[in-house]
Amino acid sequence: MNKTEQLYEGKAKKVFATEDPNYVIVSYKDDATAFDGTKKGTILGKGAINNRMSNYLMRLLEKNGVPTHFVEELNDRETVVKKVTIVPLEVIIRNISAGSFAKRYGVEEGIVFAAPTIEFSYKNDDLHDPLINSYHALALGLATADEIEQIKQMAFTVNRVLKEYFLTLGVKLVDFKLEFGRLSDGTIVLADEISPDTCRFWDAETNEKLDKDRFRRDLGGVEDAYNEMMRRVFGE
Ligand code: TMP
C-alpha cells in the first residue's frame, strides 16, 4: 500500500491517505511536545520506537479480544491502520497516582489504587482538553451512551492485559491515555498509539521513570528511557 496525499499532521505523527479509502498510513515523528504544545523538542529515535512498540501492543490486545485499528507495519516509522473517525475523548486509566491526578487532588505520586480509575478529557486544543465526565460527553454529543459504555469496558480490558504484560518486563504501568475511533460501519476500535509518549512506565524495582515524563520534567536521559523500554519489549 502506498501513501497518496497527506491528510493531517499532528504533534507526533503524520497521516497519509492511500489508494484504499478504508486505510491510512501513519508516520511517526521524533518531535515531542508537552503542555499543550508549549514545550517543544526532539527525542531521537522516538518515532521508530513508538511505532514498533505501539504495533506490538495493539497485536497483543487483538489477541486478547480488543479490536484495534492496526493493519500492517510497513517500516520502522510507518504503519497501515484502518481509517477511523476519532471519538474526541482522551480516555485515561490510572493504577497509581501521578501527574495531573496527584496535582489536582493534592496527593503524592506513587499511591497504588485499590482499583483502577478512568477519566475522560474532551479533545479540544482551544479549550486545553478539559476534564469531563461521561454525562458531559453524552450532552456534548461526543459519543452515544452505548459507545461510552463500550469504551469504558475496552479501556479496562486494555489495562488488565497491559498491566500484567509490563509487569513481566519489570515495569509498573502507572497510567496511560487511549483514544478510540469509529470505522465507517460505526464499530468502535482502539486507535492512536500506546507508547512511552502516552503511558507512564516506572521500573518495578527502582521506580525510575521510563517514559515521556523525563522530557516533560527535564529529568535528562530521555532517549535512554525510550531505548530501555524498547529493549525490555523486544530484547534489543
Ligand atoms: P496526566 O497525569 O498528565 O493527566 O497524564 C495521564 C496519562 O496520559 C499519562 O500517562 C500521560 C498521558 N497523556 C497523553 O498521552 N497525552 C496528553 O496530552 C496528556 C496530558 C497525558
Ligand code: ASP
Ligand atoms: N503531547 C501533549 C501536548 O503537547 C502533552 C503531553 O503528552 O504531555 O500537549
